[in-house]
């Protein structure tokens with residue numbers, strides 16, 4: 289668990305006050321054992337708990353996730369859903385699915401999760417056109433965020449919202465020497481979101497930076 293830029297003692301205080309979860313801990317361990325440093329892509333437990341609570345507080349019933357990996361964020365999102373709720377997950381590859389399924393099954397949420405393999409832009413475009421998504425979580429290729437946002441906004445329900453991960457990119461967002469594709473894409477995305485007059489948004493300094501986006505009330509969502 290880590291939140292970028294938060295001093296270690298403050299982070300420890302947060303951990304000490306978190307109701308930790310054995311299944312999430314086991315999934316983090318399995319991910320590290322099987323996929324090494326890629327385990328850093330799992331969201332932290334503080335972010336996971338926040339997302340579960342957000343799902344419960346908003347009463348979300350249909351959630352879309354873009355970028356599932358070994359299923360850590362999906363585990364927390366699915367836990368917040370009612371038993372007849374649905375989490376539609378997109379990932380480019382099925383390499384990590386077995387690990388994810390172990391955790392989802394152990395948590396009793398596997399039957400709420402609809403895993404779809406392939407490019408997320410294609411999968412999102414095939415979702416029904418009408419508003420039916422209560423919450424979306426973006427955590428995949430950073431260059432695709434803008435496309436995913438545009439595909440999801442018209443599909444959001446009245447009270448729907450989108451969470452976007454890694455928007456601070458471990459601080460590289462502010463590093464003038466960082467000109468790699470992901471950093472540039474995230475800078476463009478953050479500026480784009482802040483400049484949209486049809487959306488309200490806030491960057492939370494949670495994890496690696498998480499933006500919460502909602503269509504502005506009284507403003508038609510783009511077709």
Ligand SMILES: C[S@@+](CC[C@H](N)C(=O)[O-])C[C@H]1O[C@@H](n2cnc3c(N)ncnc32)[C@H](O)[C@@H]1O
Pocket residue numbers: 329330331354355356357358359360361362378379380381384406407408409427428429432
């Ligand atoms: C940061 S990881 C997701 C971590 C996950 N949310 C978690 O908390 O464990 C990003 C994932 O996005 C997937 N991905 C990358 N490009 C994609 C695309 N175009 N469409 C769908 N998934 C993609 C990768 O395969 C990878 O598993």
